[in-house]
């Protein structure tokens with residue numbers, strides 16, 4: 001049977017009792033020395049060494065978090081910076097994450113039109129025409145919809161065919177998102193509201209049995225009032241909510257991103273989880289200490305979000321804090 005991204009997401013979130021999406025944004029400057037030393041010894045200080053270090057780091061993080069989270073998000077820039085070696089680490093991480101039962105979002109923020117958009121969608125979700133059917137592809141992609149409807153449709157089509165998802169930027173977490181996204185149009189609504197209406201209408205075609213569309217929206221955790229506004233405007237859209245932790249987002253602040261059913265939002269954090277060991281002197285950090293720090297910060301994040309949902313009568317009934 002054709003899998004539906006929104007349904008799979010709901011199922012996995014309930015299973016893992018976690019609304020978190022952990023960002024694997026590998027930055028060698030922050031890696032522990034026990035990983036860097038091994039990489040330099042084996043390959044030298046070059047893109048191949050970087051790729052090895054990233055794969056080793058990511059697999060360790062995945063092994064540490066896999067039982068307590070449903071989703072990981074890989075930001076492409078951190079992999080692309082090491083060229084083909086970086087992309088090897090990217091795809092190896094996607095493969096390993098899925099093998100460990102995780103849903104993988106390729107945070108590519110792609111945006112283009114027509115056949116070019118289709119090619120981008122195929123690159124991350126489809127595998128292209130001449131690829132093997134067992135080629136690794138991501139489960140979802142982030143896109144930039146600000147080129148209009150024809151920049152969304154090709155991604156939606158490929159995603160739908162493959163049972164994958166799309167998260168389109170609506171109101172981003174960064175301070176400068178006010179510059180364009182909050183601008184008021186003549187009709188009285190903001191640019192981002194206009195985008196949300198388009199996405200919402202578009203997403204109607206792809207709603208699953210849990211009531212969520214495979215076309216979701218990115219709304220930053222740093223704007224709790226906007227989360228409330230867009231939740232009302234987009235009841236069937238799953239939100240990807242980045243900006244929790246390092247950027248200032250909190251459990252109480254993201255409650256508005258959820259529907260009354262206690263679902264509908266994935267709260268995303270990268271640095272505050274995967275580099276949570278940095279408070280310790282990480283030069284002498286052991287693998288065990290690294291795992292413990294990551295485990296603890298994820299447990300705190302899950303607890304913070306679930307407790308906030310419970311206070312607001314929005315905790316999915318199958319979940320306990």
Ligand SMILES: O=C(O)c1cc(=O)[nH]c(=O)n1[C@@H]1O[C@H](COP(=O)(O)O)[C@@H](O)[C@H]1O
Pocket residue numbers: 023025075107109142171172173174218219220242243244245246247268269270271272
């Ligand atoms: O699409 C995203 O994931 C995204 C959208 C947005 O509005 N803000 C935002 O920070 N992100 C991404 O979310 C992650 C945030 O990382 P931390 O601030 O370390 O949790 C990075 O990968 C960003 O590229």
